[in-house]
Amino acid sequence: xxxTLKIKKYNPEKDTDFYWREFEIxxxxxxxxxxxxxxxxxxxxxTLAFRRSCGHGICGSCAMLINGENRLACMTLVSDVNxxxxxxxxxxxxxxxxxxxxxxIDQTSFFDKYQSIKPWLINDEPxxxxxxxxxxxxxxxxxxxxxxxxxxxxxxxxxxxxxxxPEYLGPAAMLKAYRFIFDSRDRGAQERxxxxxxxxxxxxxxxxxxxxxxCPKEINITWHLGELKKRLAQxxx
Amino acid sequence: MATVNVVQHDVIVVGSGVAGLRAAFEAAQVSxxxxxxxxxxxxxxxxxxxxxxxxxxxxxxxxxxxxHMFDTVxxxxxxxxxxxxxxLAKDAPRAIIELEHFGVPFNRTxxxxxxxxxxxxxxxxxxxxxxxxxxxxxxxxxxVMLHTMYEQCLKHxxxxxxxxxxxxxxxxxxxxxxxxxxxxxxxxxxxMHAKAVVIATGGYGKMFRTTSNAYSxxxxxxxxxxxxxxxxxxxxxxxxxxxxxxxxxVLITEASxxxxxxxxxxxxxxxxxxxxPTIKDLAPRDIVSRxxxxxxxxxxxxxxxxxxxxxxxxxxxxxxxxxxxxxxxxVRTFLGIDPALKPIPVTPTAHYAMGGIPTDxxxxxxxxxxxxxxxxxxxxxxxACVSVHGANRLGTNSLVDLVVYxxxxxxxxxxxxxRHAEFAPLPDDPAGDILxxxxxxxxxxxxxxxxxxxEAMQDAxxxxxxxxxxxxxxxxxxxxxxxLQERFKNISVEDRxxxxxxxxxxxxxxxxxxMLSEVLAKAALQRTESRxxxxxxxxxxxDDDQWLKHTFTHMGDDGxxxxxxxxxxxxxxxxxxxxx
Numbered sequence: 001x002x003x004t005l006k007i008k009k010y011n012p013e014k015d016t017d018f019y020w021r022e023f024e025i026x027x028x029x030x031x032x033x034x035x036x037x038x039x040x041x042x043x044x045x046x047t048l049a050f051r052r053s054c055g056h057g058i059c060g061s062c063a064m065l066i067n068g069e070n071r072l073a074c075m076t077l078v079s080d081v082n083x084x085x086x087x088x089x090x091x092x093x094x095x096x097x098x099x100x101x102x103x104x105i106d107q108t109s110f111f112d113k114y115q116s117i118k119p120w121l122i123n124d125e126p127x128x129x130x131x132x133x134x135x136x137x138x139x140x141x142x143x144x145x146x147x148x149x150x151x152x153x154x155x156x157x158x159x160x161x162x163x164x165x166p167e168y169l170g171p172a173a174m175l176k177a178y179r180f181i182f183d184s185r186d187r188g189a190q191e192r193x194x195x196x197x198x199x200x201x202x203x204x205x206x207x208x209x210x211x212x213x214x215c216p217k218e219i220n221i222t223w224h225l226g227e228l229k230k231r232l233a234q235x236x237x
Numbered sequence: 238m239a240t241v242n243v244v245q246h247d248v249i250v251v252g253s254g255v256a257g258l259r260a261a262f263e264a265a266q267v268s269x270x271x272x273x274x275x276x277x278x279x280x281x282x283x284x285x286x287x288x289x290x291x292x293x294x295x296x297x298x299x300x301x302x303x304x305h306m307f308d309t310v311x312x313x314x315x316x317x318x319x320x321x322x323x324x325l326a327k328d329a330p331r332a333i334i335e336l337e338h339f340g341v342p343f344n345r346t347x348x349x350x351x352x353x354x355x356x357x358x359x360x361x362x363x364x365x366x367x368x369x370x371x372x373x374x375x376x377x378x379x380x381v382m383l384h385t386m387y388e389q390c391l392k393h394x395x396x397x398x399x400x401x402x403x404x405x406x407x408x409x410x411x412x413x414x415x416x417x418x419x420x421x422x423x424x425x426x427x428x429m430h431a432k433a434v435v436i437a438t439g440g441y442g443k444m445f446r447t448t449s450n451a452y453s454x455x456x457x458x459x460x461x462x463x464x465x466x467x468x469x470x471x472x473x474x475x476x477x478x479x480x481x482x483x484x485x486x487v488l489i490t491e492a493s494x495x496x497x498x499x500x501x502x503x504x505x506x507x508x509x510x511x512x513x514p515t516i517k518d519l520a521p522r523d524i525v526s527r528x529x530x531x532x533x534x535x536x537x538x539x540x541x542x543x544x545x546x547x548x549x550x551x552x553x554x555x556x557x558x559x560x561x562x563x564x565x566x567x568v569r570t571f572l573g574i575d576p577a578l579k580p581i582p583v584t585p586t587a588h589y590a591m592g593g594i595p596t597d598x599x600x601x602x603x604x605x606x607x608x609x610x611x612x613x614x615x616x617x618x619x620x621a622c623v624s625v626h627g628a629n630r631l632g633t634n635s636l637v638d639l640v641v642y643x644x645x646x647x648x649x650x651x652x653x654x655x656r657h658a659e660f661a662p663l664p665d666d667p668a669g670d671i672l673x674x675x676x677x678x679x680x681x682x683x684x685x686x687x688x689x690x691x692e693a694m695q696d697a698x699x700x701x702x703x704x705x706x707x708x709x710x711x712x713x714x715x716x717x718x719x720x721l722q723e724r725f726k727n728i729s730v731e732d733r734x735x736x737x738x739x740x741x742x743x744x745x746x747x748x749x750x751x752m753l754s755e756v757l758a759k760a761a762l763q764r765t766e767s768r769x770x771x772x773x774x775x776x777x778x779x780d781d782d783q784w785l786k787h788t789f790t791h792m793g794d795d796g797x798x799x800x801x802x803x804x805x806x807x808x809x810x811x812x813x814x815x816x817x
Contacts, residue, residue, distance in 0.1 A: 043686070046731025053276050054285050055451065055452065058377065059276075059281075059284055060279065101736060121340030130330075137347060147377075
């Protein structure tokens with residue numbers, strides 16, 4: 001069958017502004033949006049820019065706006081969207097100046113925020129020799145969901161607080177903070193909570209739940225941020 | 238001509254999978270280390286590893302590193318070097334404990350120890366029964382390892398250059414002095430001057446039509462090394478993972494069988510009982526993949542198609558959702574199938590390169606099939622061939638390989654090499670020829686489409702050089718590849734720009750893959766025996782008298798592969814017939 005992709009194009013070396021281009025593609029219902037984007041790039045427009053790598057939802061490269069929702073192109077099938085009409089595809093809703101080319105955005109600020117919460121295990125106590133640090137299955141389960149994050153950015157770029165204030169830490173970075181603060185082996189909770197307790201931090205989450213809706217790994221991010229808020233409130237007040 | 242920037246670091250690691258990151262972490266303790274990768278660090282292919290990482294920890298039942306070593310030697314069909322395998326099996330428990338100390342969120346036993354599960358080819362008491370040896374984090378073990386090693390590198394001030402594509406190694410005589418790369422985002426070229434270069438760029442699965450591998454898996458590191466006049470080892474050995482999701486080829490972890498899943502044919506028969514009576518569905522991957530092909534050939538493919546069923550229904554929803562959530566999720570997404578209720582259609586999928594850049598047990602790259610070493614060049618991970626996997630890799634041993642040999646590379650650089658190493662002078666006009674090559678591709682107008690040639694290559698490799706191979710078939714494959722190499726000279730790219738020009742890199746990668754395809758096919762043609770993943774229908778038996786040796790391939794003066802050989806390092810386990 002034939003479907004139409006309506007792609008928001010921008011090439012900084014040629015274009016002064018964004019424009020929409022339609023591509024008619026021969027597709028199957030079971031094709032991934034990534035597959036039909038490949039068909040567009042390989043056979044119609046070699047300049048078409050989008051990132052992708054693994055093709056099954058674990059590398060986090062291909063988050064983009066598909067019919068108005070932040071989704072992974074590799075985990076969205078043609079049959080998942082209304083393909084009777086043109087399928088609109090554009091970059092994640094990032095600040096305009098971060099859009100590099102078509103669907104490719106500059107993720108520097110996204111990774112800077114991630115790095116700002118000290119995303120590594122902090123524990124200066126010497127670990128036991130020749131064996132693991134003990135952790136119960138229940139303690140491991142507490143962080144299990146948060147370790148599924150693939151840093152695709154679908155959540156952060158769906159968040160109205162991020163849209164209003166680009167300096168806001170955003171859900172992905174704070175979910176990573178949760179992953180360590182609630183890890184029974186970590187000792188860095190205080191320093192991370194201090195980072196979260198700022199104008200651009202945790203309490204700028206207004207529980208809008210866009211992040212939860214956007215997350216391709218179905219992580220309940222808002223719940224995790226809620227646990228962080230409780231923890232911060234307990235520690236501080 | 239484009240401007241060329243010059244940067245300098247003591248050590249440049251190419252590739253940000255766990256092998257590269259583990260090497261970078263170690264070397265960064267005493268030197269200035271940079272990691273470049275053509276994609277963002279956390280997008281590396283290690284992240285797709287699902288089922289587990291093995292070590293004889295004995296947390297769930299008795300285990301012993303010698304059993305792990307034996308299984309790996311036997312799994313390799315005796316082509317693996319036993320000194321390297323001994324290092325792997327002995328060091329694996331330490332390596333996994335260390336990962337836990339770095340923060341990897343492994344699943345736990347009720348006692349708070351690292352949980353372990355069964356995996357293909359891993360047995361107790363030298364083959365008697367399956368053993369629980371694989372540590373895991375649900376079915377995203379590679380993902381959590383990748384993220385944890387990235388975190389540790391950030392903590393230890395490793396410098397990252399995301400989206401820098403290596404194009405060429407810079408060599409003076411027998412010493413590597415750096416590399417040339419292009420910044421994908423800006424299109425600017427970089428000469429990266431270094432005392433040591435580590436190649437950890439992964440495999441080449443995208444040479445095949447059906448593969449579990451990422452789009453980034455185009456064999457760049459092997460191609461660049463080969464073009465630098467260095468050898469590749471055992472290129473004929475490609476692993477086809479038996480359970481790729483039909484028809485996409487996306488990987489369904491072997492842990493699904495480790496947790497008790499079984500394979501059935503069109504008659505509903507558990508056919509692995511016939512091929513591997515002792516360990517059945519947990520036989521090594523080469524054997525299970527071949528068995529599936531035999532079933533399909535005998536008309537036992539499900540719905541008369543070339544797939545069989547993977548049944549998880551009897552495990553119950555709890556096991557499927559808790560232990561295998563990733564695969565459950567994408568089976569639902571891609572096929573609309575709930576694996577707790579219905580079987581999953583699976584077919585063998587190109588998965589792993591056993592061969593690659595030959596190294597010694599410290600990851601130093603070999604310059605020939607003797608004992609020559611290239612100064613300043615190291616390699617680890619899938620791109621390398623040390624060789625621990627021989628003719629067939631066991632599941633979970635790739636992740637062990639990354640941390641054991643990634644660390645050994647970093648340690649050798651830090652403890653033996655870097656103190657005495659200098660920045661050797663760069664060659665004159667170091668980037669000139671590679672810039673010319675890329676500019677030539679960028680400006681060609683021949684009209685051949687990259688995608689058309691790439692698909693033809695993938696079909697040729699799949700049809701002629703995959704699970705079943707014959708003299709006539711491989712020759713037909715080589716003929717097709719040679720024609721594609723000619724057509725490649727008329728390739729056109731549409732994107733003439735500098736920034737984020739994937740079209741140009743696709744073309745350059747295709748050129749590499751067409752070269753490596755020929756190496757792989759010719760290596761398969763000359764090995765007139767069957768061993769591990771290399772199965773010759775016209776030579777169905779293993780032939781230790783002739784072929785208990787590694788294949789080394791150099792580029793000859795005419796640009797064509799030239800072969801030489803290196804004996805296998807044997808040790809405590811004598812080659813025996815391989816039955817399971």
